[in-house]
Amino acid sequence: MNVTSWMKVVAAACLLLLTASPAWAQKIKIAVAAPLTGPAASYGENIKSGVETQVEEINAAGGINGVKVEIAYFDELCDPKEAATVAPSIVRDKDIVGVVGHVCSSAHLAALPTYVRSGMPVISPTATNVTISDQNADRNGLVWSFRNVYLDDYQGYFLAHYAKEILGLERIAVFYENNDYGIGLKDAFVNEAKNIGLNVVGEEGYVKGATDFTPQLTKLRGGNPDGLFISGYYNEGALIAAQAENLGMNVPKFGADGLDNVDYINLGGAAANNTYMTVPFLAAAAPEQAQGFIQKFEDKYQRDLDWMSANAYDAAGMFAAAVAAVGADRAKIRDYLAAIDSPEKAYVGITGPTYFNAKGDPEKNAFVKMVKDGAFSAAPKQMQ
Amino acid sequence: MLEQQLINGLTLGLIYALIAVGYTMVYGVIQLINFAHGEIYMLGAFFCVTFITAVGLPFYVAICMAMICCSLCGILLDIIAYRPLRKAPRLAALITAIGMSIFLQNLALIIWGSRSKPFPQMAVPGYLKEKALVMGDISLTWLQLFIFAVAISMMFGLFLIINKTRIGTAMRALSQNKTAAALMGINVNFVISFTFALGSAMGAVAGILVSVYYNTLYPTMGYTAGVKAFAAAVLGGIGSVPGAMVGGIVLGVAEALGAGYVSSLYRDGVAYAVMIAVIIFRPSGILGRSVIDKA
Numbered sequence: 001m002n003v004t005s006w007m008k009v010v011a012a013a014c015l016l017l018l019t020a021s022p023a024w025a026q027k028i029k030i031a032v033a034a035p036l037t038g039p040a041a042s043y044g045e046n047i048k049s050g051v052e053t054q055v056e057e058i059n060a061a062g063g064i065n066g067v068k069v070e071i072a073y074f075d076e077l078c079d080p081k082e083a084a085t086v087a088p089s090i091v092r093d094k095d096i097v098g099v100v101g102h103v104c105s106s107a108h109l110a111a112l113p114t115y116v117r118s119g120m121p122v123i124s125p126t127a128t129n130v131t132i133s134d135q136n137a138d139r140n141g142l143v144w145s146f147r148n149v150y151l152d153d154y155q156g157y158f159l160a161h162y163a164k165e166i167l168g169l170e171r172i173a174v175f176y177e178n179n180d181y182g183i184g185l186k187d188a189f190v191n192e193a194k195n196i197g198l199n200v201v202g203e204e205g206y207v208k209g210a211t212d213f214t215p216q217l218t219k220l221r222g223g224n225p226d227g228l229f230i231s232g233y234y235n236e237g238a239l240i241a242a243q244a245e246n247l248g249m250n251v252p253k254f255g256a257d258g259l260d261n262v263d264y265i266n267l268g269g270a271a272a273n274n275t276y277m278t279v280p281f282l283a284a285a286a287p288e289q290a291q292g293f294i295q296k297f298e299d300k301y302q303r304d305l306d307w308m309s310a311n312a313y314d315a316a317g318m319f320a321a322a323v324a325a326v327g328a329d330r331a332k333i334r335d336y337l338a339a340i341d342s343p344e345k346a347y348v349g350i351t352g353p354t355y356f357n358a359k360g361d362p363e364k365n366a367f368v369k370m371v372k373d374g375a376f377s378a379a380p381k382q383m384q
Numbered sequence: 385m386l387e388q389q390l391i392n393g394l395t396l397g398l399i400y401a402l403i404a405v406g407y408t409m410v411y412g413v414i415q416l417i418n419f420a421h422g423e424i425y426m427l428g429a430f431f432c433v434t435f436i437t438a439v440g441l442p443f444y445v446a447i448c449m450a451m452i453c454c455s456l457c458g459i460l461l462d463i464i465a466y467r468p469l470r471k472a473p474r475l476a477a478l479i480t481a482i483g484m485s486i487f488l489q490n491l492a493l494i495i496w497g498s499r500s501k502p503f504p505q506m507a508v509p510g511y512l513k514e515k516a517l518v519m520g521d522i523s524l525t526w527l528q529l530f531i532f533a534v535a536i537s538m539m540f541g542l543f544l545i546i547n548k549t550r551i552g553t554a555m556r557a558l559s560q561n562k563t564a565a566a567l568m569g570i571n572v573n574f575v576i577s578f579t580f581a582l583g584s585a586m587g588a589v590a591g592i593l594v595s596v597y598y599n600t601l602y603p604t605m606g607y608t609a610g611v612k613a614f615a616a617a618v619l620g621g622i623g624s625v626p627g628a629m630v631g632g633i634v635l636g637v638a639e640a641l642g643a644g645y646v647s648s649l650y651r652d653g654v655a656y657a658v659m660i661a662v663i664i665f666r667p668s669g670i671l672g673r674s675v676i677d678k679a
Contacts, residue, residue, distance in 0.1 A: 178649055204648040209608065211598045214392040215643035215651065221521075222385050235500050239598055247388070248515075248523045267502045267600050 028067050028328050030055065030319055031090045032312075033074045033083065033101030033111065040078035043103045043308060047125060048073070049301050050312030051100050053293075054320065064324045072096060078103055080110035087114035097328045098122065098319040100312055105129030108145070112136060116144050121334040123318060125311030128152045130184070133359040143360040146337055148311050148318070148351070150366055152181070155256035155278045156188025156231070158366045158383070163227055164198045166368075166381045167252055167276070173225035174203040175216065175240055177232030185256055186231040201225050206236060213240050217247050230255040230275075238267035245271040252276065265371055275371045276379055281307035281351045282367035284378040290350035307351075307367075314349030321347060387522050389644040390637060395528050395597070397636020398535035402590035403613030404620065404628035405542060406583030412559040412623040413579045415474060419481040420461055421587055422610020423488035426603060428454045428588025429503075429595040430496055436507045443507045447592055451585040458584030459577045467573070485610070492603035500602040503595045512596075531593050538586055539629050546625060551578055559623065612655070619659045621672020630670055634658065 032051050034044035055069050063069060074090055076082040083102055090096055091114060099115065099122040102108040108127040115122050116138045124132075124147040136145035150158070163169045172193065176186035186203065193200050201223030204216035217240070220228070228244060228251050230237045237259045244253070254276040265272045283294050283305045293313070297305045318337065326332040337356065340346060343363075346353035354362050368379040403425055410418045431450035435441045441449060465484045469477045505513075517524040546552040554575045557565040566572050594609070595601040612635065620631025635655050642654025662670060 204643075206648065207652075209604075211594070211600065211605070212392075212396055212639075214395075215389055215640040216648040218385055218388045218392060219644050219648070235600070239600060242599055246523065246525055248518060263500065267500060269502065269505055269599060 027070060027095040028064055028097055028323055029070045029072045029093065029095040030316055031072045031074055031096045031099040031101070033076055033086055033090060033099050034103045035078040036073060036075040038077040040104065043078070043126070044075070046306050046308035047100065047103060047312040050125070050309035051316040053297060053300070054313045054316035058320050064320055069320065076102060076107055078107050080106045083107035083111040084114070087111035091115065091118040091120050097323055097330060098333055100125060100315045100319070102127060105132060108132060109135065112145055119330055119334070120144060121330055121337060122146065123148060123315040125149055125315045126308055133361055136360050142334065143338055144334055146356050146360040148315055148354045148362050148364065149280050150364055151361055153184050153188035155366060156185045157192045158278060159229065159254055159256065160189050160192035160196060160198055162276070162368060162383055163229070163254060164196055166383060167227065167254070169227035169252065171199045171201045171223065171225045172227045172229050173201055173220035173223060174229045174231065175213070175220065176203065176205050177236065178205045178207050181258065182231045189229060189231065208236070210236060211239060213243050214247065217244050217249065221247055221249050225249070225251060227251050228253045230259060233258040234261040234264035235267065238264045238272060241268045241275060242271040265374055265376070270374070272371045273373065276368050277370070278366040279307055279369055280366065281310040282369055282378050285367050285382050286350060287352055289348070293350050310351050314347070314351050314354060317349050318347050318354070385521060385644065389640045391522065391524055391528065393637035393640030394633065395531055395636070396639060397633035398531060399590050399594055400613050400616045400636050401629045401632025402535050402538065402586050403609060404616040404632045405539065405625055406587045407614055407617040408620070408622055408625060408628040409579050409583045411617070413555060413576055414466070416466060416477050417481065417614065419610065420484040420488055421583065422606030422613070423485050424454050424458055424584045425587040425591040425609055426492060426606035427457055427488065428591035429601040429605070430492060431588070432592045433501065433503060433595070433601060436504050443509060446507070447589065450592060451588045454584040454588035455581035458580035462577060462580045489603055489606065496603060498603065500600045503599050503601065505599070508596055527597060531597060534589060534593065538589060542582070542586070542625065545582070551575065555579055615656065615659050619662055619669055621669025624669070624671045624673070627669055627671035634670070
């Protein structure tokens with residue numbers, strides 16, 4: 001036997017030991033990487049309560065194959081620098097089987113190289129940036145970072161379908177804010193509208209902080225639209241809705257998460273009514289199996305269940321299902337998650353069935369809420 | 385569509401004009417670009433809303449109270465920030481004006497918070513919200529007519545004050561030659577204070593009209609409005625009151641037509657391009673007189 005063969009045997013033995021050892025680990029830890037302090041701490045709090053509830057349920061039912069699950073918290077302040085610092089310490093802890101996080105896309109992107117290099121499966125419940133999909137695979141093309149929240153541009157795609165199929169609209173006027181968010185959303189909407197034969201009768205832009213939209217709206221009104229897509233945020237969106245009504249455009253309005261703020265109703269007044277907007281999760285419109293959980297969550301935390309907590313709950317649930325099926329092995333957990341790639345194999349959580357495409361992004365419908373009689377409520381028809 | 389765009393532009397332009405007269409009057413009297421004027425406009429809106437929500441005053445009374453408060457603010461602004469610098473180089477006063485603008489904006493941020501607030505709709509008389517005219521493509525609200533009426537009558541009143549009263553004569557005298565005016569027995573500081581009060585009251589009305597019309601007010605609203613109104617004043621000929629009115633209307637209509645017919649993202653660009661074009665051919669503005677520099 002020559003030296004190279006010897007080395008191969010030793011390497012193989014080491015590899016065997018390494019891959020096999022986590023299976024005998026006495027602990028199963030799920031890491032939560034989120035802003036637990038600082039200005040974005042309320043987001044971190046949402047993630048924490050979602051994962052906490054899931055883990056408590058698992059442990060109350062006897063843990064995973066008899067092993068209790070622990071949560072390891074890592075505070076990264078939604079700051080890319082901090083995220084890049086906590087990622088290596090997460091990877092070093094051999095008991096950690098997966099990461100629920102990060103919350104902010106920028107922090108997620110900063111931590112991603114570490115996870116990909118060291119082979120750590122991650123599910124982000126909230127990071128919506130489109131570029132994450134291109135940076136989450138290792139050299140062999142294996143995806144390590146998944147997410148169970150839709151992408152920024154998905155909302156545009158979804159809204160085109162919702163407007164046509166559920167609202168029955170035919171001629172859409174598009175009003176967008178001139179920045180990455182507004183343009184990205186608008187482009188996704190317009191592209192999909194073309195594909196499904198929905199007429200876009202006009203596209204007009206505005207800059208952030210503008211207050212007068214009447215010239216653009218007058219122009220859009222000329223196209224005789226029966227729906228107005230507002231691709232921007234609530235401050236300007238409310239004024240657009242109000243001014244559209246003043247100009248006699250009493251059409252349904254719709255937009256994405258940027259409109260989702262109570263100030264939209266305060267500033268828009270009566271004109272805010274009849275506005276539809278996408279949200280990742282809506283307690284009032286959640287599937288049957290979620291109602292028990294929602295009740296429990298609201299009793300425990302004394303607040304309404306938000307979409308971040310719901311997604312975090314499901315993300316932790318996916319890790320638990322993975323560990324129960326393949327053991328506490330990071331590579332096998334990754335393979336398990338990557339194999340959830342079709343509606344038939346979907347993980348059914350409280351936010352609906354979740355499955356991933358080849359890039360680790362979910363194929364999940366958005367929920368729709370609307371403004372009715374001066375308050376938010378679930379839209380009567382969801383696309384589920 | 386053209387008619388509607390003209391109505392849109394006229395509404396906007398008359399509001400610009402109301403702010404612009406404040407710039408131009410102060411400039412006419414003490415040759416100072418009062419950059420804090422946009423903040424007076426913002427304060428007008430906030431005072432009015434505060435009088436309505438905290439004190440419970442009716443709409444029109446609150447407007448008058450806000451005008452009085454803003455007049456006092458204008459006078460205070462002059463006494464605190466500009467009067468000590470009357471003899472200093474003009475640049476010093478200009479920088480102070482920018483400083484006061486930043487100070488007032490941040491003061492408002494601390495007092496009222498950074499979020500946009502709606503105008504209390506219950507206080508606004510119901511008939512203002514009704515449509516006055518819906519004719520084919522044209523839609524006009526009573527509020528827009530109210531804005532036209534208020535702006536035009538205020539500017540007419542201002543015209544009377546400047547041209548038909550003693551204090552107006554004193555203002556005009558001051559704008560021609562401060563020393564000579566003082567020698568004729570005019571109380572220079574009083575006239576300057578009066579000018580600030582008058583300009584600030586008009587700015588306050590503009591702020592209130594805007595916040596009712598758009599149903600929103602926020603502490604940084606004075607900045608863009610101030611810059612636009614300044615451009616309107618320069619366009620019309622800084623120092624000339626009728627010029628400020630014409631400049632405001634031209635700018636507002638140019639903006640609406642620019643957004644409607646050129647490109648919505650270039651609306652400000654079109655407005656400023658019109659201003660630059662006018663300045664190139666008439667450096668003193670549409671109605672400004674060319675002044676031979678005394679220095």
